Amino acid sequence: MTLEQKILKVIGVKGTFKKDVVPMINYSSANITTSGSGYVISLYFSLFLTGVVDLKPEQAAIVTFIAGIWDAVIDPFIGIITDRTRSKYGRHRRYILWATPLYAVSFALLWNSYGLDGRERPMQAIIYFTAIYLLYKTAYSFVDVPHVAMLPELAPDYDLRTQYNSVGYIFNSVGMFPSFILTMIVLKIFGFDDPESGAEFPMLLVGIILAVVYTFSLIYTFRKTREKPSLDLVLEKFDLKYFLREYALVIKNKAFRQYFTMSLFYNTACNFYRSSLVFYIRYIARLIRLYGIFTIVEGAAETSAFPFNYAMTMKHGKKKCANVVTPLMILGFAICLLMNPTDKNSGSIIWTVILMLGALFYPFGKSGIGYTATNIFPDISDIDEAITGRRREGVIGTFNTLIKTCVSTSVQSLVLVILGAFGLATGSEVTDYENSTGLLYQQSDSALLGVRLCVAIIPIVCTLISLFLLHKFQMNKGDHRMICAAIATKHKYGNVTLTAEQIKVVENITGQKFEKTWLGQNNEGEAHGIEANESGEYDILLEKEAEMAAIRAGKKLDEVDAAKASLEKVRDALGE
DSSP, rough: OOHHHHHHHHHOOSSSSSIHHHHHHHHHHHHHHHHHHHHHHHIIIIHHHISOOOHHHHHHHHHHHHHOOOOOOHHHHHHHHHHHHOOOOOSSHHHHHHHHHHHHHHHHTTOOOTTOOOOOHHHHHHHHHHHOOOHHHHHHHHHHHHHHHHHHHHHOHHHHHHHHHHHHHHHHHHHHHHHHHHHHHHHHHTOOSTTTOHHHHHHHHHHHHHHHHHHHHHHHHHOOOOOOOOTTTOOOSHHHHHHHHHHHHHOOOOHHHHHHHHHHHHHHHHHHHHHHHHIIIIIIIIGGGHHHHHHHHHHHHHTHHHHHHHHHHHHHHHHHHHHHTTTTHHHHHHTHHHHHHHHTTSSSHHHHHHHHHHHHHHHHHHHHHHHHHHHHHHHHHHHHHHSSSSSHHHHHHHHIIIIIIIHHHHHHHHHHHHHHTTOOOOGGGGOOOOOOOOOOOSSSSHHHHHHHIIIIHHHHHHHHHHHHHHOOOOOOHHHHHHHHHHHHHHHHHHHOOHHHHHHHHHHHHHHSGGGGGGGTTTTTSEEEEEEOOOSOHHHHHHHHHHHHHHHHHHHOOHHHHHHHHHHHHHHHHTTT
């Protein structure tokens, strides 16, 4: 039995499953909601607005664009609010509960037009769906920002975070399955294989059912997850100067800038593909009847990639995983360029097989850099603490939510604008007729070029840029643990002394002179150096993990305080 396992025994955590797996499941349950609803909206909402509501692409783009702007405005405030929350339940967790009712109601209402016809009353339809979408985006931010912000605290260890994110990645796919399967089943029952066929009631029914599923997943996470109390949190006066300073400090973080730009291009690639995929399958592949099956195959492929990604990350590091797996993502995009609707084999079994290969390659490859980015993100909060001396997961988490939601809605708008500019016909404008080969022509060559541009060409370029930016990211596992040990030492003793080599690492990762960071400031207290033990671990980090293990196990505050005792006292309790 290792020392860490003995520490867990002392604080009352029994069994590997209870210690490692159950808390991860509890935390990741919310991913069913955030991933599931996000995928449904990215895949169906634009088509619903143009096909069912009968808005023009540029009109539908107004709805998604305003929502994207709203994300950019409200998310920073939510991040600061959660970071400044004083509560015996912690800083972030309770917001998940408070936002759940609004989340469920607004999601369901997204699929109800109340009879508004986009051709006859476009302004009323735009106003209605914009208002509902803003409500949904607000609720989403109040769920996602706190949820993301909890992870660095729940899992202070580098490898433990990878494990948490691995389970979270599985739950992302789990969230997709009920969403896609329920959508497909309901549409099939009511005789609508195509969401653009005027299927408003079936889509509303889908929205209501999924809203119930999402409610249960959020409540489960709230009830089962535990945070450190924040009653002793010291709050500065909140004003515009404070607000601007908080986010200026984030931008100064070199590691954050590298992560943000990499994730920005990666998410742009994914959202261009997802937002235009339904148009591709409908008008180029001519396999809309298989759309539901196609998305399920994608989800299964992404889930199956998890064991490979996890093993690769743990053995070779995060960057290696992305470099090996991500080329498959590019191959998946490239397959979309092969299919031609004028080909006599369009819609045949041959092209069905080719399309399904793309459905396998893209999500498997996507999981590579996506998994890497997800694992890197919690580490950014630690680098921020080295600079500021404070835990600001809410502020940092704001940018993660901005990347996911603001980019998603912005790309939705951009896709609709591009398709509209290329002449895509939608809703009542679509006319079907046959040529000599018996094929149905529904779109102009220009419109089909616009679809290819959005579904393949732009995603390929953005993915390549993202891989290049990942190559520039410098922090490895050893660097992260050294910085975390220095932070813990500084908090405990008031001062920390690092070697010249360690200082250089801090400067390279933060992008700042060491003396400008909180770590490099000479505070009161005896200076202590940091040194890894024989196993490469830092004793002070084991203490920190012991504390959080106690909290995750539901221990009382006095028991948590006992877990925070020095490692020497823990050894004494173990009879060593």
